[in-house]
Amino acid sequence: MLIQNRPSLRPSEVTPRHLWLDRRRFLSLAAGVAFVPASGGPFALGEPQTSRKDATSYNNFLELGESKEAPSANADAFNPRPWTLEVGGEVEKPFTLDFDALQKIFPLEERVYRLRCVEAWSMVIPWIGFPLSALLKRANPTSRGKYVEFLSLHDPKRLPGQRNPLYSWPYREGLRLDEAMNPLTIMAVGMYGDILPAQNGAPVRLVVPWKYGFKSIKSVVSVRLVEAQPKTTWGMMQPSEYGFYSNVNPTVDHPRWSQKKERRIGDILKRDTLMYNGYADQVAHLYAGMDLRKNY
């Protein structure tokens, strides 16, 4: 009789060899970064990672084109240097970071997160970044800051998609302060052990893994604490389809399609979508008592 007793998760599923080799390349690229710890604890994920090729060639980034393939094809047009990220608004100590400071100022960690797009597909991506809370704390928020407003770079020369007059630029997003301070919420400066490619939001982007992907704004230049709920790009364009919260929720459908299932990129059949994208233990308390149908 053959008794199979294999562990359900192989170490190679968590961090394939080429990725940790890549991470060394990242370390040499981002001088000053001492050590990027591999994801562990709640930030590791027992699910196979999406191939780097798929994660960098199937992107929604209107600033670099409207199809899924356009952002990677147009990535060369985008130069992330020089860059400044401004942290301000209702804070005591506003400050600005440049491209190099972004990768040096906070200790970087790897986080393997599910990414669930509102279009019912998903990926598993190893990000490298730092908690958004670290960035905000450094500015000493005042008690008047209730929300965080994020803006992408507005520069049609570097982001030619911004010549498209259909949208109001720059792309904007927002979080409630407690969502922003949640340990899951990070600012990513890298993925797959390397710096972020343009199509994935170079040089710095938000990653909020329990919300639909469009909340995770790319190529961020401004993070401001504000008193009132900020306006968001998709919320302004199609308010009935894209709410402020946009938490991954299989029980509340998009008006035009079901959110019950998703296709993990690389799979043939769809799988069930998890409440809060599988992060309910970490974030469900943020929405206790809220009507999630109204606050979609």
Next chain:
Amino acid sequence: MSVSLRKAAWSLALLPLGWLGVKAWWFGLGANPIEAIIRFQGDWALRFLLLTLCVTPLLRWYPTLAPARRTLGLLCFFFALSHLLLYLGLEQSFDWGELWKDIVKRRYITVGMLAFLLLIPLAVTSTNRWVKRLGFLAWKRLHRLVWPIAFLACLHFAMMIKFYAYAEPLLYTGFFLVLLGLRFHRKA
């Protein structure tokens, strides 16, 4: 003559299928190949439908084209059928309860499904035997259903797309309206 014309029309199906094969083999179908294939089948169902509608106005100059019309119509049906089967199997995993909910709730699915249902009697009655059985006038009247079907198909396409990608559905709808205008023009 008509036999070889029909064969030629049937072989038209090989062009998109061949292109799909070449694309899959050499370039890959991207990170989401299932969606790419489902959309490809839908695109070609609509294209063959519009090509079918092009035949009648051309008969004035090329009367021998008539048999191609039936073949093109059937090609539309087969692409629509595979579009539907792939949606049923790979999007809905043949979960009939979910499917019914999708049909009722999502207007673009309702519209697409209606277009397909209307297409079935046309595919079934495409044979010479059925023309005889129904009588030519009744048969012809039945096959005017192709107009609402084409309209629904254009609508189905336009409704599922993001608003910035309207160019393609609008192009097809424009083409459809020109063909419709031509028919009225000839009657007037």
